Amino acid sequence: DVAQTGWYRFTLPPAMFPKIKPGFDDLRIHATGNDSTEIPYLVRIAADETxxxxxxxxxxxxxxxxxxxxxxxxxxxxxxxxxxxxxxxxxxxxxxxxxxxxxxxxxxxxxxxxxxxxxxxxxxxxxxxxxxxxxxxxxxxxxxxxxxxxxxxxxxxxxxxxxxKGSFSEAGSTLSTRIIDKQSELMVQFDQPVLVSRLSIEAARNQLFYRNVTIDWVYDSIVSEKGTHYQYQPLYSGVISSFKQDTIGFAPQVVTKLRIIIYDQDNPPVQVNRILAWSPQVEILTHLQPGTYEVKYGNPKVFAPHYDLEHFVNELPDPLPELNLSSELKPEQITVPESTPWFKNKLWIWGALAVIVAILGAFTMRMLREP
The missing domain is CATH 2.60.120.260 (Galactose-binding domain-like)
Structure with missing residues (x-):
């Protein structure tokens, strides 16, 4: 509940990310009981600001x-x-x-x-x-x-x-590696779908390397008799080196699996000890009146909203008081009454028998009257 008029912020829980469209396009805020009016908002994704x-x-x-x-x-x-x-x-x-x-x-x-x-x-x-x-x-x-x-x-x-420094949390994952055609392919499998915006590739010490690298995420998979075939979309391409092992940043994306390809050419493969993935904190900033509100998402038919608020980012007060979201409410289930066949309804059966008896009785009386 909001007690007084003002600007507020609230943090989206990580469990919500797999259910929201990319870019949070389907996120909507409504006053409870009023679905006709949207409450404008801004999305703030954690990042280091320098x-x-x-x-x-x-x-x-x-x-x-x-x-x-x-x-x-x-x-x-x-x-x-x-x-x-x-x-x-x-x-x-x-x-x-x-x-x-x-x-x-x-x-x-x-x-x-x-x-x-x-x-x-x-x-x-x-x-x-x-x-x-x-x-x-x-x-x-x-x-x-x-x-x-x-x-x-x-x-x-x-x-x-x-x-x-922005607010990030480490995403649990497992790492597997294989060498194919002078390329090191590293697969990062996450414990659950997670929003990721940066990676730290920690190579073993005492290695001298300068390698091109690409990072892709799995957006679909096809299962056939030959196994599972993954379909990828690019996240990042650049260079990693032993001179300076920076954290790699890219546009936030909800992923379950990442593929990292290091192009070794004629060099020995880079020994990678571990890969750390970081999930950014996502905050919603909005101006609210006293009352209760609902945050809705998961509608595949809606598009990204366009609010005037995006032109006034620098005019928002800082810091903002924080609101806490309640537990997720499931959509109301619409119960459709099960249709009962007429032959399973006793009233229909007795009515049909009465009609049959009446017809038979009429024919019997008619036959008795005939000479």
Whole structure:
């Protein structure tokens, strides 16, 4: 029950996802007892929200010692830096970056160490040229970039990033693997239908790899004498590498089985220890009057609604009070009276016998009257 007028949010339970159309197109909110008027709503699916603001800082004291490149930046106390991106004149490198902090440029303390890499050799075109580090109170930062051969800095940019983590839950699954025609096929079977929007592929350590990968989901299956044939639709295509094993994100989809293909070419297969799948929290945002409401779904004949509310996302208050959904109510069953054959109805039988007796009696009387 809603006690007062205002904006509210409520979370959709995971058990509801397999029953809702993709994109939540069939979701409707009505006041109890009033199916004629829809209540507009917005769907908010959990995701990490990152803001990034560029901070102006010019490098100075650029120098080189052997194959290590050094440069320093002076920090602004108002706008702190926690991310740096690099561009070099060289197209290919595999370098280690050490970030140090100091207040007097005499004594330096290590803050972070990371790896940057660029490969520009057909057919591979890959780069990871950034390093993140904690916010710091030092007056100066010094970067030491060590490569097999000397690098020439062409540009460095600095940023302040802030990330708000979304709410996700791990989806239980089992993993099976097979190697077919220089491809590693990994099948992820979920315990039940689940809404998934990201995967973490955890490879065994001490492997060097850069592989193309595709992720498909099973949307149908056909059973024949030769077995079960699965039909797939694509979710994601990209690259995985040992340089940086990020979590892969894609559009949320309700799935029961995923197929991941790693294209090994002439390389040994990547040893994958496990695959973690993450289900996002889905919230409904809506403006309600005092009263009780029903959330309806599962109608295959309806299409996605179009509400003006989608143009005013940034004007909604935050945070919103949360409502709790009651247990699921099953649709009312319409009972159709069973039709009874006339020959099973006693009134019809006695009526028919009376008519037969009357007809026989009439014929008998007529025959007796005839000479």
């Amino acid at each position: 803001t990034q603001a560029e901070i102006k800082a010019e490098p100075f004291n650029i120098s080189r010692q052997g194959t290590t490149l050094f440069f320093t930046v002076k920090l602004n106390r108002v706008e702190q830096i926690n991310l740096a991106t690099f561009r070099f004149e060289q197209d290919n490198y595999d370098a280690t970056v050490t970030v140090e902090g100091s207040n007097d440029q005499k004594e330096w303390f290590t803050i972070q160490t990371g790896r940057i890499i660029a490969i520009n050799k057909t057919p591979v075109n890959y780069s990871y040229n950034r390093i993140s580090f904690p916010n710091t109170e030092y007056n100066f930062l010094r970067f030491a970039v060590t490569n097999n051969s000397a690098l020439t800095l062409s540009q460095v940019s600095f940023y302040q990033t802030k990330t708000t």
